[in-house]
Amino acid sequence: MxxxxxxxxxxxxxxxxxxxxxxxxxxxxxxxxxxxxxxxxxxxxxxxxxxxxxxxxxxxxxxxxxxxxxxxxxxxxxxxxxxxxxxxxxxxxxxxxxxxNVHLLRLVAVDLGDLSPLLKERDLNLKIVHLVRDPRGVVASRHRLIEDVPSLGEDLTNVTAICGRYSRDLNESSIIAKDYPNRYTLLRYEDMTKRTEINARQMHHFLGIPYTNLVARHVADHALGLVPEDSHPYGLSRNGTAAPFRWRRAMPFHLVKTVQDECSRVLHAYGYRVFRSESELRDEALAPLVPMLPGFQHLKRYAAGGRA
Structure with a gap:
């Protein structure tokens, strides 16, 4: 979530x-x-x-x-x-x-590894778009969500549980990427919001979905900021410049550090910068995303047994 x-x-x-x-x-x-x-x-x-x-x-x-x-x-x-x-x-x-032509399922509650048996069934021809988001952004967003919907409970912001899920998926992603290189791809949410058209085209090509004029126009509206940002907690429109990194301005550094300590291996694997101080965190000149190695090498390097 x-x-x-x-x-x-x-x-x-x-x-x-x-x-x-x-x-x-x-x-x-x-x-x-x-x-x-x-x-x-x-x-x-x-x-x-x-x-x-x-x-x-x-x-x-x-x-x-x-x-x-x-x-x-x-x-x-x-x-x-x-x-x-x-x-x-x-x-x-x-x-x-x-x-x-394409059956698209959005899965959040299921661990990546749980899908492995379906990848083996040839009649399904399953492909996986593994979407990740900076866990610090996830934690910050969940805190805001609980303010709007208190009934969800504080378990939603349990950092250990969140990072545990990230770690399990990271370990499994390295295996799936190796065994099914043409049926798995990794997508960072931040990349999709900042470079919407490029990544949308890549995802459509990967999934075999035609990138029609209608699709291009809809994506362009988001990429150019022509769709008003939705403030509803479950809204679908985003400000590509502000939304992904809004947490850097509002999230207390002690909470950022807690997430970084728990999710260290995950942050490195997916190319998210680790901030060593509050001044670094608030310094917008420091890019929050760092270059990733090509061909899923980041996943291999930081999966179970890899160094943080």
Whole structure:
């Protein structure tokens, strides 16, 4: 959560050739009666069924998808507003899904390593866009989110848990990048917001989504700042210059240092500058992003066993 994935998914789903599914694994987490092993199997099963457009055998999930629980599924919302009877028929969703060239799933609650079994299934032809965001920015954003939605609880800002998740994904990313170099790519949220058009074109090419004039115009509106920045905590528009690094001006240095200590290996792996003092943190002349080694060498260098 707060990784920028909604913003990136929004840019990648402007083509009518995509079929988008919002965080389908969400409902499986927090179920105390379900073992971790069964939970993982359930998640893989539903992801497989969505990728294969098998909505009819998932009535419980389909009802949530249509009712608006997964509220970024724009095709479903439009369909429900125009032809309500078709909207509630899972066969309609299966047909829309089957007609699409690319099935795009946004996954936040699932560890990267949990997807490995699906990469082995050739009929799925799964590709992974591994989106990362500076963990200091994630922590700062979550603190602001809790101010707006206190019911989410302070566990959301647990630095040890956040960095633990980053570390697990980093370790797995090195393996996946080695085994599936043409089906894995790493994308920094900060790069997507600062160089929106370049990175949007690269992601469309990687995923096999046509970069049409309609897509280009929508991306250009974001890149040129023609879309007003959305202040809503779940908003989709961003100010590419300010939004990714706003935390540098407001986040207390003691909290920045806590995240840096916990996430040291992750920061180095993904090319994020470590600030040694508050003066460095506030010095806008110091670029927060540092060059990364080509060909996923950063991942290999800093994955489990690598130096921080």
């Amino acid at each position: 707060r990784s920028g994935s909604s913003f990136v998914a929004h840019l990648l789903t402007q083509s009518p050739t995509t079929f988008y599914t919002e965080e389908p694994a969400r409902e499986f987490f927090g179920q105390d009666s379900v073992s971790a092993r069964d939970q993982g199997r359930d998640v893989l099963d539903i992801l497989r069924d969505i990728l294969l457009c098998n909505f009819s055998i998932r009535p419980h999930y389909f009802a949530k998808r249509i009712s608006g629980t997964h509220f970024h599924n724009r095709d479903n919302i439009k369909l429900c507003l125009s032809v309500n009877s078709l909207c509630w028929d899972p066969a309609t969703d299966s047909a829309l899904c089957s007609a699409a």
